Amino acid sequence: MADKKKRRRTDSDSDSQPFKHLLKSDEQILQMLKSFSSSFASSSTSKPLTLADLSLASTCREVSDLPLSSVQSNIESLVLQLAHQILSGQGFSFTVPSRASTNQLYVPELDRIVLKDKSTIRPFSHISSVRKTTITTKILSLIHQLSLKNIHVTKRDLFYTDVKLFQDQMQSDAVLDDVSCMLGCTRSSLNVIAAEKGVVVGRLIFSDNGDMIDCTKMGMGGKAIPPNIDRVGDMQSDALFILLVEKDAAYIRLAEDRFYNRFPCIIVTAKGQPDVATRLFLKKMKIELKLPVLALVDSDPYGLKILSVYGCGSKNMSYDSANLTTPDIKWLGIRPSDLDKYKIPEQCRLPMTEQDIKTGKDLLEEDFVKKNPAWVEELNLMVKTKQKAEIQALSSFGFQYLSEVYLPLKLQQQDWI
Amino acid sequence: MADKKKRRRTDSDSDSQPFKHLLKSDEQILQMLKSFSSSFASSSTSKPLTLADLSLASTCREVSDLPLSSVQSNIESLVLQLAHQILSGQGFSFTVPSRASTNQLYVPELDRIVLKDKSTIRPFSHISSVRKTTITTKILSLIHQLSLKNIHVTKRDLFYTDVKLFQDQMQSDAVLDDVSCMLGCTRSSLNVIAAEKGVVVGRLIFSDNGDMIDCTKMGMGGKAIPPNIDRVGDMQSDALFILLVEKDAAYIRLAEDRFYNRFPCIIVTAKGQPDVATRLFLKKMKIELKLPVLALVDSDPYGLKILSVYGCGSKNMSYDSANLTTPDIKWLGIRPSDLDKYKIPEQCRLPMTEQDIKTGKDLLEEDFVKKNPAWVEELNLMVKTKQKAEIQALSSFGFQYLSEVYLPLKLQQQDWI
Structure with a gap:
């Protein structure tokens, strides 16, 4: 009886699921995905362009991941240099790279925002900068402590070590970014981490702080993405692509349906606005596994903005765009043209x-939008029709329309831009 | 050289870490925790009080977890009953339990808010209720579909199946709660789930949708708590207590330091305001593992409010307080009296x-505050001194003061209320 009912329901479902009849067999779609994935891997073996390749190394500056021992010795050299400066009668001052928007530059060849080479002097002897110089010294000393102990802390922890001096967290946060630039290393190299909120599930095995994690065996909840990328490693995967999902609800649907077993993939979401930990994790997956990244976001300006943060970086962390951004993310859907289609x-x-x-x-x-004519076209359509839609809008054709029809058809048609 | 530095730093640290000298050996603290934990387990074998024990079963109503097949047959019985009602000339109407605050009751013996037995009639033939009756019918039909397919969806998915009818998500959400009450089952029994945001790490093994998860091997990121508690089971643990942490930053500190290996425990956080998935998960752990729950929250009214949601439930889900609440959570810290202490x-x-x-x-x-004199005293102190503090304030004594001194000392002194 229950079986019979079930069949009836399923039949009526397929009637109401538009375009289901266009779907080819999974084998055919998989075959196509395999050739896409392998052509992608071979094209991505060429080293990514750097500032040096573009002869910009002397006029732009970038930070890089440094081992803790280098962070430690960089701080010690800096302090020695300061001592010399003071002893030679030049006084106590830091030279701090400017992170102002006038010092930022979008480089089309790199498809990301970078920082130019302007610096400012922060003298201890001047009334307008004496506090900031003191804060800078304190942050340097705290980071030096972290490097000795090899532990990770949050920005909030840093702030609370001396509330009297920092006054509010904005001040210690800003100087922390200054210190990153001064030392030429990423914020994660400083062992200062952001709270994590991303999750990952699917065809990925990796190590988190020494524990091996198999993301095909993480049930429906998935694995929380670790806050500290430097303890993540040993990535292995037989996935054909990475599916980057904007929001939780779509992620849950795909995790429950184990979409990654039908089309081998790794599914990742930051549950909204991307956090640093998820951005670093995505970047690492793409580079180590040489997989294409397909993005599933809402069809609204906010969805595209989220995609751009993953792809090109955010302006206030432009000094670290090389490490935080994942270039060449494909916009799979929901695209403005999908609404009618x-x-x-x-x-x-x-x-x-x-x-x-x-x-x-x-x-x-x-x-970064202008350089992709297909994106411009979609965005023009959105602004013209003045309509937006969430991923969940697909539920109007049945709860599993996303995983059973929409995504398979998108993959089959290679419908990404 | 580096070693020498390290030692020096550690020495100076212990000077600046107040109360460290009071700490006994871990073995002594563990011995005490073991006896606390086992006395707790033996006291909690007695069945928790129910409405029936208090002779309230006829004047109060509660929902319970039902298997999918019962949800399905309950809906079918309800529809049959409606058909009879219509055929016998009484018209089409639902009898819906009232969820208004005037129909809520705090029961001190149960230490949670429950729903009284008032109901309202929702007739189809009345202009003021025709829409709500239609929405109720639609939600019942959608839940019936879910029970046939055995899949989980979010509230947002439900809303999008008929935006024209529901108009906004508040309306479908409210009727969903009505339907829970009408069918006498929890919202999770309806297979409608909330987005998860909690994480768990430590001495716990459990199954998530068939996959066995060992939470001691989840690195620093931990395991994301699954959105659907009905697929969680087989919990095993050698922990002595559950440490419920309000915020992410403290969780990260404890996870990195693997605090659960020094004092066997399970560490769980919802990263702020508790979500339904984390509340259900905590409840299930406490019941199945018979472990005491110690809470680490900010010393502000908001921290206590969060504690109360875990403990006594939120008002708008009072019909499900039996399933969502974890009674007898101990307030470990940060307590207002800790600030001076x-x-x-x-x-x-x-x-x-x-x-x-x-x-x-x-x-x-x-x-729920009044019934605990120690809580009243702390709260009075907070309001009197007009001072609050975050967990992170402990970082002023060093980043690891929380895990190395504060928490061990709290445990040693059994300093919870």
Whole structure:
């Protein structure tokens, strides 16, 4: 009886699931994905462009991941240098790279924002900078402590070591970024970490602080992405692509349906705005596993903005764009053109607010959008129709339409831009 | 050289770590914890009080976890009953338990809020309720579909199946709670799940959707708590207690230091406001493993409020308080009296805002606070001194003061209330 009911329900479902009849067999789709994935891997063996390749190394500056021992010795050299400076009568001052927007540059060849080479002097003897110089010294001493103990702390922990001096966390956070630039290393090299919120599930094995994690055996909840990328390693995978998902609900659907077993992939989400830990984890997966990254985001300016943070970086961390960004992410969906193409019902589309439209128009002015004509076209369509839609809008064709029809069809048609 | 430096640093650290000299050996603390844990386990074998024990079963209502097949047959019986009602000329109407605050009751013996037995009639033939009756019918039909397919969806998915009808998600969410009450089952029994945000690490093994998870081997990131408690099972543990942590930063410190290996425990956090998945997971751990729960929250009204949601439930889900609440959580710290006791420096304490003080005073009026004199005393102290402090304030004594001194000393002194 229950079986019979079930069959009836499933039949009626497929009637109401548009485009299901277009789906080829999984074997055919897999065959195509394999050739895409392997052509991607061979093309990505060429070393990524660097500032040096573009003769920008002397006019732009970048930080890199440094081992703890180098961070420690860099701090010690800096302090020695300061001592010499003071003893030779030049006084006590730091030379701090400027992180102002006037010192930022979008480099199309790299497809990310980098920092130019302007610096400012921060003298201890001047009333306007004496506090900031003191804060800088304190942060350097705290980082030196961390490097000796080899432990990780959060920005909040740093702040609380001397609330009287820092006054508010914005001040210690800002100087922490200064110190990263001064020492030429990433914030994660300083062992200062951000709270993690991302999860990963699917065809990935990796080590987290010495423990081997098999992400095909993480149930529906998945594995929490570790806050400290320097203790992540030994990545292995038989996936054909990485599926980057904007939000939790879509992630849960794909995890429960074990989508990664039908089409071998790694599914990752930061549950909204990408955090540093998830961005570093995605970057590491792409580089070590040489896998293409396909993004599933809402069809609204915010979705595209999230995609851009993964792809090109955020402005206030432009000094570290080389380490934080994952270039060449493909926009799989939901794209503005999908709304009509997949016959998303009118009532599941939402009108864009004035603010949405403004954000959309601003995005059209961004270099990283302009360089991809297909993205410009989609974004123009969004701003023109003034309609947006969430990934969940696909639920109007049944809860599993996303995993059973929409995504397989997207993959089959190689419908990414 | 590096070694020498390290030693020097560690020495100076212990000078600046107040109360470290009071710490006994780990063996002694463990011995005490073992006897506490086992006396707790033997006391908790007695079945928890129910509404029936208090002769409240006829005047209060509660939902329970039901298997999917029962949810399915309950819906079918309800629909049959409705058909009879219509055929016998009484028209089409639902009888819906009232979830209004006037229908809620705090039961001191149970230490949680329950729902009384008032119901309202929702007739289809009345202009004021025709829409809500239609929505109720639609939600019942969607839940029936879920029970046939045995898949889980989010509230957002439900909403998108018929945006025209529901208009906004508040409406489908509210009716979903009505349907839970009508069918007498928990929302998780309906296979409608909330996005998860909690993580767990430490001495726990459990199965998530068929995969066995060993939480001692989850590195620093920990295991993401699954959104669907019905696929969680086979819990095993040699822990002596569960450490419930309010925020991410403290969780990270304890996970990196593998605190659970020094004092066998399970560490869990919802990263702020507790979500349903984490509350269900905590409850299940406490019951299956018979472990005491010790809470580490900020010393502010918000921290106590979070503790109360874990312990006594939130008002708008009072119909499900039996399943969502974990009674008898001990308030370990940071308590208002700890600020002076542990000599938290003045500059690490924050002045309470007017709103904070109001929230604190409101909490003093709550039954669940009143019934615990020690809590009242602490809260009175907080409101009197008008000072609050975050867990991270302990970082002023060194980043590892929390895991190396504060918590071990708290455990040694059995300093929880």
